[in-house]
Amino acid sequence: MDEQQLAERYEPFVVRALEALWGKSRERAGGTTSLLMAHLLDTAAVAELLWDGFLARSTQAALDEIAGGPGRGRRLFAWLCGVHDCGKATPVHQRLWLEGAQAVRRSGMTWVESAAVAGVKSKRRWRHDWAGGLMVRELLASAGWAPEQVDWVWPLVAGHHGAFPSLRDVQEPGTAKGQLRGSGPWREVQRAVLEVFSRELGFGGLDELQPVVVPSRAMQLQLSGLVVMADWIASDERFFRGMDDLREVSVDASRERAASAWKALGLQRGWGALNAPAPEAFRDRFGYAPRPSQVMVIEAARRMKGPGLMVIEAPMGEGKTEAAQAAAEVLAARFGADGVFVGMPTQATSDPMFTRTRRWLEAIDPELAARVVLLHGKRAFNREWKALLENAGESANEAFRGVDEFGMDDDPYGVEPEVCGEQERTAPAEWFLGPKRGLLAPFVVGTVDQLLYAATRTRHVMLRMAGLAGKVVVLDEVHACDVYMSQFLAEALRWLGQAGVPVIVLSATLAPAQRQALFEAYLAGAGSREEFRADVPLPQGYPSVTAAWLPASGEAQFHVDATGSWREDLPVVVRVLPETVPGARSTREERERLQAEADSGVGDLLADELADGGTALVIRNSVARAQSLYAELRGRFGDAEVRLLHSRFTVARRADLTEESLRLLGPQTPRPRGTRLILVATQLAEQSFDVDADLLVTDLAPVDLLLQRIGRLHRHEGTWRPGPLRTPKVFVTGMQPREGREPAFAFASEMIYGRHLLLRTAAVLPGAGRVWSVPADVPDLVANVYGTDASLLPQAWHEAGEVAAREHSERDRARAEVARQFLLTSHGEHERRTLAGLHYGGSTGGDEDSLRAAVRDGDESVEVVLVVRGEGDAVFRTLAGRALSVNADVAPDVLDEVLGSMVRLPSKLTQSALELGPLPGWHGHPWLRRSRALVLDASRRARVGDFTVSYDEEFGLRQV
Numbered sequence: 029m030d031e032q033q034l035a036e037r038y039e040p041f042v043v044r045a046l047e048a049l050w051g052k053s054r055e056r057a058g059g060t061t062s063l064l065m066a067h068l069l070d071t072a073a074v075a076e077l078l079w080d081g082f083l084a085r086s087t088q089a090a091l092d093e094i095a096g097g098p099g100r101g102r103r104l105f106a107w108l109c110g111v112h113d114c115g116k117a118t119p120v121h122q123r124l125w126l127e128g129a130q131a132v133r134r135s136g137m138t139w140v141e142s143a144a145v146a147g148v149k150s151k152r153r154w155r156h157d158w159a160g161g162l163m164v165r166e167l168l169a170s171a172g173w174a175p176e177q178v179d180w181v182w183p184l185v186a187g188h189h190g191a192f193p194s195l196r197d198v199q200e201p202g203t204a205k206g207q208l209r210g211s212g213p214w215r216e217v218q219r220a221v222l223e224v225f226s227r228e229l230g231f232g233g234l235d236e237l238q239p240v241v242v243p244s245r246a247m248q249l250q251l252s253g254l255v256v257m258a259d260w261i262a263s264d265e266r267f268f269r270g271m272d273d274l275r276e277v278s279v280d281a282s283r284e285r286a287a288s289a290w291k292a293l294g295l296q297r298g299w300g301a302l303n304a305p306a307p308e309a310f311r312d313r314f315g316y317a318p319r320p321s322q323v324m325v326i327e328a329a330r331r332m333k334g335p336g337l338m339v340i341e342a343p344m345g346e347g348k349t350e351a352a353q354a355a356a357e358v359l360a361a362r363f364g365a366d367g368v369f370v371g372m373p374t375q376a377t378s379d380p381m382f383t384r385t386r387r388w389l390e391a392i393d394p395e396l397a398a399r400v401v402l403l404h405g406k407r408a409f410n411r412e413w414k415a416l417l418e419n420a421g422e423s424a425n426e427a428f429r430g431v432d433e434f435g436m437d438d439d440p441y442g443v444e445p446e447v448c449g450e451q452e453r454t455a456p457a458e459w460f461l462g463p464k465r466g467l468l469a470p471f472v473v474g475t476v477d478q479l480l481y482a483a484t485r486t487r488h489v490m491l492r493m494a495g496l497a498g499k500v501v502v503l504d505e506v507h508a509c510d511v512y513m514s515q516f517l518a519e520a521l522r523w524l525g526q527a528g529v530p531v532i533v534l535s536a537t538l539a540p541a542q543r544q545a546l547f548e549a550y551l552a553g554a555g556s557r558e559e560f561r562a563d564v565p566l567p568q569g570y571p572s573v574t575a576a577w578l579p580a581s582g583e584a585q586f587h588v589d590a591t592g593s594w595r596e597d598l599p600v601v602v603r604v605l606p607e608t609v610p611g612a613r614s615t616r617e618e619r620e621r622l623q624a625e626a627d628s629g630v631g632d633l634l635a636d637e638l639a640d641g642g643t644a645l646v647i648r649n650s651v652a653r654a655q656s657l658y659a660e661l662r663g664r665f666g667d668a669e670v671r672l673l674h675s676r677f678t679v680a681r682r683a684d685l686t687e688e689s690l691r692l693l694g695p696q697t698p699r700p701r702g703t704r705l706i707l708v709a710t711q712l713a714e715q716s717f718d719v720d721a722d723l724l725v726t727d728l729a730p731v732d733l734l735l736q737r738i739g740r741l742h743r744h745e746g747t748w749r750p751g752p753l754r755t756p757k758v759f760v761t762g763m764q765p766r767e768g769r770e771p772a773f774a775f776a777s778e779m780i781y782g783r784h785l786l787l788r789t790a791a792v793l794p795g796a797g798r799v800w801s802v803p804a805d806v807p808d809l810v811a812n813v814y815g816t817d818a819s820l821l822p823q824a825w826h827e828a829g830e831v832a833a834r835e836h837s838e839r840d841r842a843r844a845e846v847a848r849q850f851l852l853t854s855h856g857e858h859e860r861r862t863l864a865g866l867h868y869g870g871s872t873g874g875d876e877d878s879l880r881a882a883v884r885d886g887d888e889s890v891e892v893v894l895v896v897r898g899e900g901d902a903v904f905r906t907l908a909g910r911a912l913s914v915n916a917d918v919a920p921d922v923l924d925e926v927l928g929s930m931v932r933l934p935s936k937l938t939q940s941a942l943e944l945g946p947l948p949g950w951h952g953h954p955w956l957r958r959s960r961a962l963v964l965d966a967s968r969r970a971r972v973g974d975f976t977v978s979y980d981e982e983f984g985l986r987q988v
Contacts, residue, residue, distance in 0.1 A: 029065070029224070029228075029275065029277050031043070031274075034046070034224070038216075038220050039216065041135070041136045041137075041213055041216075041217075042213075042217050044135040044136055045117075045132070045135050045136070045137050045213075045220075046217070046220065046221070046224065047063075047135065047274045048128075048131045048132045048135040048137070049063065049064040049122065049132060049221070050064060050116075050125065050132070051063060051064035051065075051066065051067035051068070051113060051116055052263070052265075053127070053128060054127070054270055054272075056265060057265050057268070057269060057270030058265045058266075058269030058270055059269070059270065060270030060272055061127075061131075061272040062268070062271055062272070063271055063272060063274060063277055064116050064117060064221065065221070065224065065274065066268075066270075066271040066277045066282065067113055067262065067263075068110045068112075068113060068221075068225050069110060069225065069228060069278070069279050070262040070268050070282045070285060070286065071109050071110045071112065071113070071258050071259050072106040072107065072109055072110030072225075072229055072258075072279065073106075073282035073283045073285065073286035074109070074258045074261045074262045074286045074290075075106040075108075075109035075110065075254070075258045076102065076106050076286070077287070077290045078105075078109075078254060078257065078258060079101075079102045079105055079106070081290070081295065081296070081297060082295060082296075082297050083105075083254075083297070083366075083498065084297070084298075084364055084365055084366035084367075084497075084498030084499070085364030085365075086335075086363055086365060086498055086528065087364075088101060089101075089364060090243065090247055093241055094239045094240070094241045094242075095239055095240070096239070096241075103229060103230060103231070103237075104239065105251075105254075106229055107226065107231070107237055108181070108251060108255060109258040109259070110225060110229070110258075111160075111164065111185060111225065112157075112160065112184070112185055112188040112255050113156065114160045114163055114164060114185065114218070114221055114222055114225070115158070115159035115160025115161070115162075115163055115185065116156045117210075117218050117221045118156060118159045118163075118208065118209055118210050119139035119208055119209075119210050119214070120144070120147075120148070120154065120155060120156060120159050120208040121155070121156040122137070123139065123141065123144055136213070137210075137214065137217065139208075139210065140207045141207075143203075143205045143207035144204060144207040144208055146203045146204065146205075147200070147201045147203050147204020147205070147207060147208045148204075148208070149203075150201040150202075150203040150204070154200065154201055154204075154208060155189075157185065157186055157187070158193055158197060158198040159198075159200070159208065160186060160188075161183065161185045161186025161193070161198045162182075162198045162199065162200065162209065163185075163218050164181060164182045164185045164222075165195075167218065167219055167222055167234065168182075171233065171235045171238075172235045172238070173234075173235070173238045176242050176861070177238055177239050177242065179862050179864070180242055180243065180248055180862045181239075182198075182864075183248070183863040183864045183866075184252050184255055184863070186198050187252055187490070187863060187866075188255050188256055188259060190487035190488040191487050191866075191867035192252075192863045192865065192867050194864055194865035194868055195864055197865075222234060228278065229279060242861065244526050245556070245860065245861065246493070246497070246523050246526035246527035246553070247497075247526075247527060248862065248863050249493045249494075249527075249863060250490070250493050250494045250527060251494075252490035252494070252863065253488075253492070253493055253494025253495070254494050255490075256488065256490060256491055257465075257468060257491065261289060261293070261459070262286070262289075264289060266289075266292075267285060267288055267289030267292065268289065293458070294457045294458070294459075295457045295459060295460075296399060296457060296470065297366050297367075297470055298366040298368075298396070298399065298470025298471055298499075299360055299365075299367065299392075299396075299470075300366065302360050302361045303361055304361040304362065305354070305357050305358060305361065309354070309357070310322065310326070310354050313350075313353070313354065313388055313391040313392065314350050314354075314388075314391075318350075318351075318354070319346070319347055319594040320591045320592060321342050321346055321347065321351060321571040321573075321591050321593065321594065322347055322351040322354065324571070324590075324591050325338075325340055325352070325354070325355050326351070326354050326355055326358060327589070328573045328575045328587050328589060329355040329358035329359050329362075329575075330358055330362075331575070331587050332362075332530075332575050332577050332587065333577055333579060333585060334363070334528075334577040334578070334579060335359070335363045335529060335577065336530065336531075336550070336554070336576050336577030336578070337521070337530075337531045337533065337550040337551075337576055337577075338355060338530070338531070338532045338573060338574070338575040339538065339543060339546065339547075339573070339574045339575075340352060340532065340533065340534050340535075340571070340572075340573050341535055341536070341537050341538060341567065341570065341572050341573075341574075341807075342534075342536070342570070342571030342572075342593070342803075343536060343570070343571065343593060343739070343806060344536055344735075344736065344738075344739025344740075344743070345739065345744075346571055346593060346594065346595075348504075348534045349381070349504070349534070350388075352502050352504075352534055353385075353388045353502075355532055356368050356500040356502055356530075357392070359500050359532075360500050363530055364498075365500045365530060366470060366498050366499065367471050367472070367498070367499045367500075368385075368471055368472070368499055368502060369467065369472045369474075369478075369479065369495070369496060369499050369500075369501050369502065370385055370473045370474075370503075370504065371474065371475065371478065371479045371504065372473070372474070372475055372476060372504050372505065373475070373476055373504070373505045373508040373715060373716065374475060374712065374715075374716075375406050375475055376712050376717070377715060377716030377717065378402065378403075378404050378473055378474055378475055379402070379410050379412075379683075379686070380690070380716065380718060381473050381504070381716065382400065382402045382410065382412065382413065382473040383412055385400055385471065385473050386400050389471060396471065398416070398456070399469065399470050399471050400456065400469075400471040400472070400473060401456045401460055401461075401466050401469040401471065401472045401473070401474075402473055402474065403466040403467070403472050403473065403474030403478050404474050404475045404477075404478075405880075406679045406683075406930075408927065409679050409683045411683075411687075416455050417455050419455065464488050464491045464492070465491060466478070466495070467482070467492050467494075467495025468491065468494060468495040469495070470499075472495070472499075476503060476509070476513075476517075477879070477880055477883055477884070478492070479501065480516040480517065480883040482496055482523070482852075483516045483517075483519035483520040483523065483851060483852050483883075484850050484851065484852055484879065484883065485850060485852050485867055486879065487867075489852060493523060493527070496524060496527075496529060497527045497529055498529075499529065500530045500531075500532065501524060501529055501530070501531045501532070502531075502532045502534070503534065504534045504716060505534065505535065505536075505715045505716060506533045506534065507536065507537070507538055507539075507542065507732050508715065510843075510885070511840040511844055512843040512844065512846070512884070512885035513847075513883060513884060513885070514545065515847035515848060515851060516847065516850075516851065516883050517546075518545060518546075518549035519549075519851045519853060521549040521550040522549050522550070522553035522853070522858060523553060523852070524550065524553065525549070525550040525551060525553025525554035525578075526553040526556055527553075528554075531550065533546060536732065536735060536736055536739065537570070537732065537806050537807050538810070539811060539813075539814030539815075540566065540811055540814075540815075541814065543574070544562075544564050547564045547574075547576050547584075548560050548562050548564075550576070551578055552858065553858075554577070554578040555578055555582055556858070556859060557858070557859060558855075558856060558858045558859050562576070565586055565588045567588055567589075567590045567807075568588075568590055569590025569591065569592070570593075570803055570806060571590065571593060571803075572588070572589065572590040572591075573587075573588070573590075574586065574587075574588050575587040575588075593803055597801045597802060597803065598742060598801070598803075599755065599756075599799045599800075599801055600738055600756045600758055600799055600801075601756065601799050602758045602760065602800055603757070603758070603759055603760070604761075604763065604765060605629060605633060605759040606761070606763070606764055607622070607625070607626035607629060607761055607762065607763070607764060607774075608622050608625065608626070608764055609622070609763070609772040609773065609775075610622050610775070623653070623656050624660070626761070627656055627657045627661075628660060629761075630657060630660070630725055630761065633725065633759060634646075634661070634706060634725070635664065635665075637752065637753065637757070638704045638723070638750075640702065640750040640751065641702040641704050642704060642722040642749060642750045642753045643699070643705045643706070643707075643720070643721045643722050643723070644705075644706045644707070644721055644722065644723040644724070644725065645706075645707050645709065645719065645721035645723070645724050645737075646706065646707070646708045646709070646725040646726070647709055647711065647713055647714065647724070647725075647737050648708065648709075648710055648727050648762075649710070649711070649729065649774065649776045649777045650774075650776035650780075651674045651675065651676050651710055651934075651984070652986075652987070653727070653762075653774070653776060654672065654674050654708050654709065654710050655672070655674070655983050655984070655986055657708050658670060658672040658708045658983065661706055661708065665706065669703075669704045669705055670705075670706045670707075670708065671685070671689060671692070671705070671706070671708070672685070672707075672708050672709075672983065672984070673685050673686065673689055673707060673708070673709040673710070673712055673713065674712065674984060675710060675712060675932065676931060676932065676934075676985040676986075677931065677984040677985070678894060678907070678928060678929045678930060678931045678979075678984075679927075679928055679930050679931070680924075680925075680928025680929065681981060681984070686712070689707055689709075689713075689719060690717075690718060692705060693705070693707060693719035693720055693721060694718060694719060695718070695720060695743070695747070699747065699748055701750075711733075713737075713740065714736050714737055715736045715739075717740065718743070719740050720740070720743040720744045720747055721740050721741055721743075722741075722749045722750070722753035722756075723741075723756075723758075723759075724737060724741050724756075724757070724758045724759070725761060726759070726760060726761070727760075727761060727762030727774060727777055728760050728761070728762045728763045728773060728774075728777060728789060728790060729777070729781060729786075729789070730781055730785040730786070730789055730813065731785075731788075731789040731792060731810055731813040732810050732813075732814075734760070734789060735802070735806055735809065735810070738758055738800075738802060741756040741758065742756045760793060762777050763777075763786075763790060768824050770790075770821075770824070770825040770828040770829070771787075771790050773786050782832070783835070783836075784829075784832040784833050784836035785814075785836070787821060787825060787828065787832055788812075788813045788814075788820055788821065788829075789813050791820050791821050791822065791825070792809055792812060792813060792820070818830070818833075843885055846885070850882045850883070852866070853866070889932050889934070889935045889938055890932070890933050890937070890938050890941040890942065890944075891931065891932045891933070891959075891960070892930070892931060892933060892941060892944060892959075892960045892961065892962035893926060893929050893930050893959050893960065893962070894907055894929045894930075894931060894962055894964060894979055895907075895912070895916060895947070895961055895963055896909075896963070896964045896966070896968070897963050899965065899966060901966075902914060903916075904947065904963070906922060906925045906929060907925075907929050907979075910922055912926075913949060915947065915949035916947035916948065916949040916950060916961070917949035918949065918950070918953060918956060923955070926956070927955065927956075930959075931979070931985050933972065933977075933985070934987070936975075937972045937973065937975055937977075939973070940972045940973025940974070940975065941960065941972055941973075943973075944960035944961060944962060945960055945961070946958065946959055946960065946961060947961045962977075964978075964979060968980055969988065975987055976988040
């Protein structure tokens with residue numbers, strides 16, 4: 029910086045202070061102190077590169093409008109990012125590092141340490157971020173900014189460490205007596221920090237940079253996430269080493285450093301300026317001409333007059349995924365989105381969608397496939413993801429550090445990444461692989477949980493919203509969201525609607541009330557309203573598409589269309605296979621006897637139906653029922669003809685079994701005549717699971733899920749099937765019909781789904797000689813079961829049905845109320861104009877397990893790593909028998925095997941499992957130091973509290 033110009037504008041004590049104020053200690057800045065002005069300019073320079081090479085066109089356009097016109101948004105964005113740490117020009121920060129504090133004191137800036145200490149201890153926190161919010165609020169107001177502009181800017185500064193305080197929070201504690209914020213000469217120095225920084229970016233003064241439009245609250249949240257992103261990049265000491273001479277500090281010097289960092293990190297945007305796809309693009313992308321329903325969806329995307337919500341309802345196997353991908357391409361081109369997020373109901377369904385998404389993007393541009401991030405907790409065990417990273421010379425057990433206000437590690441699992449330098453990227457930029465950053469990648473496939481987390485009141489939630497904004501969001505199998513998860517889904521749709529994010533929702537079919545709720549949530553967000561009542565038209569056919577958007581007039585616009593399926597209706601024979609259900613007072617022996625009888629009944633059925641060969645899928649509603657049946661069938665048919673798949677295998681074993689199931693029952697696998705194959709599974713096989721079975725046996729489930737399971741039947745044309753199985757058959761079990769009264773249901777089914785929906789589903793099961801016509805009957809079946817017409821139930825069931833309906837309603841109300849405690853915005857606050865106080869009342873824990881439990885209403889189940897140590901064995905061993913050490917130290921070549929031995933325990937074991945911890949040799953390991961070890965004995969058994977569990981490769985984890 030030009031010393032002469034500074035001397036002409038400011039008093040000598042101000043210049044001396046600017047020469048001393050530190051932003052990063054030399055221990056955290058490569059060995060040389062980093063002056064505060066250097067870090068502010070470094071962050072602004074990074075922001076300029078984010079604008080040039082990362083931001084979506086829609087975001088750029090919105091920022092231009094906020095700043096006052098085309099070409100003005102870039103400089104305002106850089107300023108907003110750079111100013112975040114201005115609060116470090118205060119004693120509350122400068123006193124934290126002894127060496128830096130001494131230099132500041134020598135410059136003439138002082139404070140009373142005893143008062144500062146008293147102020148720090150008076151509150152849970154009052155740090156430089158809150159100080160900066162207070163500073164910016166006061167200095168911008170004094171520069172003539174309009175109050176409504178000041179009000180939305182200061183929370184971006186005060187909240188840049190992950191949580192937004194209220195205006196009352198940012199007031200300096202009275203006990204500090206001005207010694208944390210600083211008084212007297214400190215106020216002149218603070219004004220100078222903002223002025224000098226602003227002039228370096230080309231503004232004449234603080235008054236010149238005032239925005240002209242107040243952005244939406246969603247845009248503010250997105251901006252806040254981008255501020256955090258710029259700050260974290262500019263805090264990387266490998267590229268932004270300390271600079272302690274103010275004469276060397278300048279925006280040009282920062283731009284050189286930022287350019288070097290950007291090149292090394294390899295950050296890339298997604299589509300960029302995407303052109304609207306031509307009519308023949310669908311065949312180019314997917315290898316076949318679009319079906320009528322797919323043409324209908326693409327046309328709907330072209331007709332939308334603004335970003336909005338599109339709901340696609342079509343039967344299994346109709347090609348909803350390809351239709352959504354084609355529509356996403358159209359919407360991205362029309363509304364300036366730069367990428368896509370695809371949310372799936374489970375990790376198991378995310379993995380195949382990762383492959384499909386990469387193929388789609390590769391057909392658009394071969395380079396795009398390498399930019400897709402798989403985002404769920406077990407992605408390291410996905411072979412395609414692992415190969416993608418390893419081909420780029422990286423570890424599949426990836427992580428990257430975050431930083432706190434001192435440049436300190438914010439990620440307890442972080443490891444130092446390698447810099448790619450001149451090497452061309454063949455995988456997503458490593459920066460995106462760290463915690464909380466995955467959604468910032470241009471193309472993301474993951475569980476729907478990742479979207480739901482963005483609707484929770486958690487630290488750094490702004491990073492998640494910054495990742496979703498500027499994309500097209502695609503949510504598959506959305507009917508899988510129950511009433512609890514739907515609270516988070518509605519909250520997320522509100523924010524996405526306000527952010528102008530196009531959203532595409534896929535479902536086999538939706539209950540009318542659920543469809544209505546989705547549109548009202550999105551449109552309420554788009555209109556920045558607490559409530560939005562919309563008359564959502566009902567589709568007059570199936571498959572169908574419903575799209576809505578909110579123009580400036582504020583009156584919702586709809587486009588609704590329907591067409592016929594590309595395949596003829598499939599007549600599905602549905603029969604009940606009764607089983608005797610134990611009563612509430614049954615003994616353990618009685619329950620075991622009845623379960624054995626039920627398993628034997630399924631075995632007799634399969635032996636008869638598969639006498640000439642064929643394939644069968646059996647879906648049980650609990651792991652225990654699946655394991656019990658597998659034992660029976662294996663004894664009858666042998667190991668070669670029966671497979672088991674559920675969630676209590678280790679992650680590595682489950683990945684192998686899933687891959688094997690998809691291969692054996694997939695569309696490309698030849699099936700020798702006369703052979704049999706039976707897959708016993710839990711709900712893992714319910715949706716987005718591309719297998720083709722000749723016969724289905726399933727526990728009773730709500731009708732929409734039952735139809736999803738039926739979607740695994742006769743899925744692919746051209747598959748050979750034995751004569752008796754050429755008509756698809758479904759046998760519904762897990763229920764006991766009772767003369768003159770309502771049926772009884774398996775205990776596990778009632779616990780999961782409740783009696784209300786099971787009763788109404790049982791009531792629509794076809795009688796003898798009748799079939800379901802799929803997909804023609806699907807919409808009416810779902811509407812009837814999820815409706816309120818009591819006459820659906822037989823007269824003898826009415827009393828039980830009324831009780832079940834009342835219990836269902838009360839339970840839903842209670843669950844929704846619990847969910848609201850974790851929502852990002854409380855009821856009644858959706859019309860607020862700024863982010864101030866968004867985190868009032870605290871925030872939910874940010875680790876994956878607690879977040880998942882928060883959005884899925886499950887007891888926070890615990891994952892453990894299984895190791896073996898037999899009596900007299902000197903060392904711990906992996907499940908495969910490889911030796912670790914006496915302390916269980918893990919060598920690099922064994923790490924994947926150890927991590928692959930994770931398994932999630934049943935929720936009833938959670939409290940006991942919380943007492944487990946890492947083994948001695950894991951305490952210093954970046955990936956294992958917080959893992960809980962469950963040590964099995966030589967017989968593969970272990971005690972967890974009052975329970976005994978066992979593990980083997982064939983059955984998985986079992987309670988003994």
